[in-house]
Amino acid sequence: GNSVTQMEGPVTLSEEAFLTINCTYTATGYPSLFWYVQYPGEGLQLLLKATKADDKGSNKGFEATYRKETTSFHLEKGSVQVSDSAVYFCALSGGTSYGKLTFGQGTILTVHP
Amino acid sequence: DVKVTQSSRYLVKRTGEKVFLECVQDMDHENMFWYRQDPGLGLRLIYFSYDVKMKEKGDIPEGYSVSREKKERFSLILESASTNQTSMYLCASSLGGTGGTETQYFGPGTRLLVL
Numbered sequence: 001g002n003s004v005t006q007m008e009g010p011v012t013l014s015e016e017a018f019l020t021i022n023c024t025y026t027a028t029g030y031p032s033l034f035w036y037v038q039y040p041g042e043g044l045q046l047l048l049k050a051t052k053a054d055d056k057g058s059n060k061g062f063e064a065t066y067r068k069e070t071t072s073f074h075l076e077k078g079s080v081q082v083s084d085s086a087v088y089f090c091a092l093s094g095g096t097s098y099g100k101l102t103f104g105q106g107t108i109l110t111v112h113p
Numbered sequence: 114d115v116k117v118t119q120s121s122r123y124l125v126k127r128t129g130e131k132v133f134l135e136c137v138q139d140m141d142h143e144n145m146f147w148y149r150q151d152p153g154l155g156l157r158l159i160y161f162s163y164d165v166k167m168k169e170k171g172d173i174p175e176g177y178s179v180s181r182e183k184k185e186r187f188s189l190i191l192e193s194a195s196t197n198q199t200s201m202y203l204c205a206s207s208l209g210g211t212g213g214t215e216t217q218y219f220g221p222g223t224r225l226l227v228l
Binding site for chain 2: 004103
């Protein structure tokens with residue numbers, strides 16, 4: 001079946017540091033890949049997505065590239081801010097109907113001034 | 114603007130009680146989902162619905178049921194609450210019909226404590 005593995009956290013960085021959160025997946029067929037973010041006290045919201053191999057998703061300075069050869073979708077940001085402190089979830093949709101998502105375990109990011 | 118609302122932010126219930134969690138979306142979406150979120154486990158799908166009165170089990174349906182009588186409303190029911198159902202419950206909806214590429218929109222969550 002489908003599965004998503006994220007790097008273990010929590011991750012603690014200083015403001016303006018470079019961020020990478022690793023995500024690898026196992027899926028049959030051609031999944032779509034997503035990063036969702038959950039800010040404190042809120043539900044999840046889409047950060048970015050990529051629907052086919054070699055696509056790059058980007059939003060708010062975050063980027064992730066769909067690498068089929070390494071089954072990865074790592075999240076990166078060149079310079080994090082305190083306001084980026086949140087929980088980040090990698091997820092995939094297996095291409096079947098209804099868009100069911102399989103999530104990774106989440107990575108807690110804390111950014112200090 | 115897209116909106117998914119959940120009936121309660123916090124609930125405290127006793128073991129054995131029947132619990133109803135309500136979710137409403139105002140986007141005319143076809144698909145609706147219920148997840149539970151637990152630390153270190155991410156989100157796990159309990160049930161989803163792809164049309165009124167249509168439902169399918171997710172990965173962890175045991176101890177839960179759902180109801181979708183109207184397109185905008187999707188209810189999660191804990192038939193007899195147990196302490197291992199203490200968790201954060203998240204509802205989501207999506208447009209449907211795009212082969213799995215569409216965004217899911219989430220409500221703020223209900224934190225349920227079963228004593």
